[in-house]
Amino acid sequence: MELLQIENLTFSYPDGEKPALRDVSFGLPEGSFTILCGPSGCGKSTLLKLLKKEISPYGQLSGERLYQGKRYEDTDARVSGSQIGYLAQDPDSQIVMDAVWQELAFAPENLGMKKEAIRARVAEMAAYFGIESWFHKKTTELSGGQKQLLNLASVMTLEPKVLLLDEPTAQLDPIAAGDFFSMIGRLHRELGVTILIAEHRLEEILPMADRVLFLTEGTIGYDGTPDGIGTYLINQNRGMAAGLPASVRLYGLLNESGPTPLSVADGRRLIRHYKNAVRSVEECPAVADGNPVVLVQEAWFRYGRNGADVLRDACLTVYEGEHYCLLGGNGSGKTTLLSVICGVLKAYAGSVKLFGKPIRSIRDGERNRGTVAMLPQDPKTVFVRDTVREDWELACKTMGLTGAEQDKAVAAMAERLGIAELLPRHPYDLSGGEQQKAALGKVLLLHPRLLLLDEPTKGLDAAYKSGLKALLRTLTEEGTTILTVTHDAEFAAECADRAGLFFDGTVAVSGPVREVFSQNAFYTTAACRIARGYYDNPITCEELAGLCIRNGRNEL
Amino acid sequence: MAYERIHPAVLAVYFLSVTIPAMFSQNPVLQIVSFAGAVCFLVLTEEELPKARTVVWMTLLFVMVVVINPLFNHRGQTELFFLNGHAITLESVLYGVRNALCVISILMWCRIFNRMVNSEKLLALLGGSFPKTALLLSSSLRLVPLIRHRAGEMRDTQKELGLYGNGEMADRVTGGAKVFSMLVTWSLDHATAVSSSMKARGYGLKGRTTYSLYRFRKRDAVKMALILLCDAAVLFLMAKGKLAFSFYPALTMADGKGTVIAVILYSLLVFAAAVMEGKNRIQWNYYRSKI
Secondary structure, rough: OOOOOEEEEEOOOEEEEEEOEHHHEEEEEOOOOEEEOOOOOOHHHHHHHHHHHHHOOOOOEEEEEEEOOOOOOOOHHHHHHHHHHEEOOOOHOOOOOOOOHHHHHHHHHHHOOHHHHHHHHHHHHHHHHHHHHHHOOOOOHHHHHHHHHHHHHHHOOOOEEEEEEOOOOOOOOOOHHHHHHHHHHHHHHHHOOOEEEOOOHHHHHHHOOOOEEEEEEEEEEEEHHHHHHHHHHHHHHHHHHHHHOOOHHHHHHHOOOOOOOOHHHHHHHHHEEEOOOOOOOOOOOOOOOOOOOEEEEEEEOOOOOOOEEEEEEEEEEOOOEEEEEEEEOOOOOOOOOOOHHHOOOOOOOOEEEEOOOOOOOHHHHHHOOOOOOEEOOOOHOOOOOOOHHHHHHHHHHHHOOHHHHHHHHHHHHHHOOOOHHOOOOOOOHHHHHHHHHHHHHHHOOOOOOEEEEOOOOOOOOHHHHHHHHHHHHHHHHHHEEEEEEEOOOOHHHHHHOOOOOOOOEEEEEEEEHHHHHHOOHHHHHHHHHHHHOOOOOOOHHHHHHHHHHHHEEEEO | HHHHHHOOHHHHHHHHHHHHHHHHHOOHHHHHHHHHHHHHHHHHHHOOOOOOOHHHHHHHHHHHHHHHHHHHHHOOOOOEEEEEEEEEEEEHHHHHHHHHHHHHHHHHHHHHHHHHHOHHHHHHHHHHHHHHHHHHHHHHHHHHHHHHHHHHHHHHHHHHHOOOOOOOOOHHHHHHHHHHHHHHHHHHHHHHHHHHHHHHOOOOOOOOOOOOOOOHHHHHHHHHHHHHHHHHHHHHHHHHHOOOEEOOOEEEEEEOOOHHHHHHHHHHHHHHHHHHHHHHHHHHHHHHHHO
16 A cells, blocks of 8 residues: 555645646655656645645645545544654754754654653654764754754654655755765665655765656656656756756767666766767867956955954956856855955955956945846845835846836846746745846846856756856856856856866865866766766766767777 | 753752842841852853953942942941031941942852853743743744844845945935845744744644753752752741841841851852862862873
């Protein structure tokens, strides 16, 4: 018998014109690991919330939801409350208590467990999740990855049989996301927890799963093994194919047949079928000259007099019209560097020049109008008004536009980003990707010649990412200089001209993007790792596939 | 620290037993004892010297309280001098000293209590009898730094975008108002998310229990009993008037066996904390010399 089963589920929100889910049926056998993927807004979150009775959204629902063969409506609140665990995307908005140990005790308290039983449960969870070293900390002091692990541990204190995870790593950096996924894998392997996870970062979890559901426009488009999802997406040629693991994309680009390679190791085996007489991609002419737009020389910065130095002897040059990507670990000071460059923070030693002028000599007003603008990591912080339009008008006003000019500028920007229908909506009601676009629109209305982006791909699905890439490309063609700070090596490989690795308060490596990635062994793209030692310098899947095709297959 | 091994309930009762007699008795001996006990404890446990600002502030407060009483209160027999035709008497000066000692020593005990019983322990205390309040308090304690952080992020972004005004007062105010109103929206949004996360983890089921890290051990019970016993004796003797003291018109003090016993018991209570810390320190030095 299936542990969890839904039959012909159709759901529409009260104000929705068309149903969010249409005739969805599937069952989860006990101990299965299922990935739920699909483009943003396809109904993944709605589906997961409907599977958790306590937080199901209001709306019109038809069809059956069964847990252990019993209808949800007849299931005991205590059973459904504890045996079906649910974890959402944002680590911060799920933590209730002040201290870590209180948070761990929260769920068992709700179940009315005895003190001694709670003590045992909490101890067990803290040990299993490796929380001991921060058990007594305040929850606000934790890093994003720790917070999400705590949320998972807190759900696990209920000893759920099913875990519903709604893009749990969207807000995490790759290292923290990796830790989180390996914990999910452990829970599945060692405890036999049934897992249903909505995710678009497939690189790491696809090898762990035994089934993939692809949801599109509220219906199930694909339901089968992880092997087949690659072929399905590539054949359907959806924008989502770009979110597949590199080896799967390579497999698609090469029109291979046979079992789909899922991991980098599989990919490495795949390219051995091709010759490697031609080992490198021809170098495009480097753009790295012209006027330096950003010139940071030996800058030092620290928060507070007694703090540690976050920037230590940092040097960075970004030239006019190029897109520079700065990669690096969490908390390495990349964001601080951006704040120093846009003038919000001031370096206590060294010099920062924008367009050849020392930053101190540029007045605040002048700096913001048409010189430099920054899109922060969390697009929500950009908005201060009740509709996107009002927010954009605020930006226009800063640029000195009025009346008709303002309307024209707003309309033009909306058309450029393709989000005219979002203008009258409240910024907080938009999805993550839409918020990002609306925020970018506001920033671009300030007509910056230098655009600073802080983690622009965080939480975006593959389709949104390719849209963003195209937009950034046209911006650089128009002469805007872009400096991006990111964890996303694939993104950097595809759209940057030059890249750097930020480490220990300074830019440790810097150069043309191909050089940086083909020399790095770990901090690089998956395509690079697949090609390593066989081909010299392809950094994207397309380039790698191109090389393979040029060389031709080995005759065996 | 030795107090870290003691159940918060014992610490709370201890705090009340030390402060209440000194607060309500006129007898300056109690204030002196209470003050001395607090100083001893702080000297033994404070890792760094108190900041100059704290010392200056405390001294100023002390002087102010001492001076105010004789300026407005002219009772007492022993005239020291006349100010604007009013007598400044020795008794009222001494009464001022008593008040000042009382205020300062209670402030110091509050500081000590605050360190002994941090917010977590306080919640554990509350949780026993007021579980809802404790939960509310804990979630608010988390929310405050979260909202403050969020406000900072929003302000920084608006500054980066040049929408926080160009340093003009009017602009700064309107910018601040915009950020504030959006912060309210954000908080509501956040509250909805938190409440669904709570529901998802079984909040709202009947029979919620409260967990606390702290266990009430036998040695806690012994300490509690000793404290309560001392309290009972001191309060009983106080009620009997054995600790009576009056400043006006001349200093008069109850004496006799009862008074001596009450003072001794109260001193035992007050110095217990310092003695335990002292013992703890010696023990550690001893252990360390062995390691």
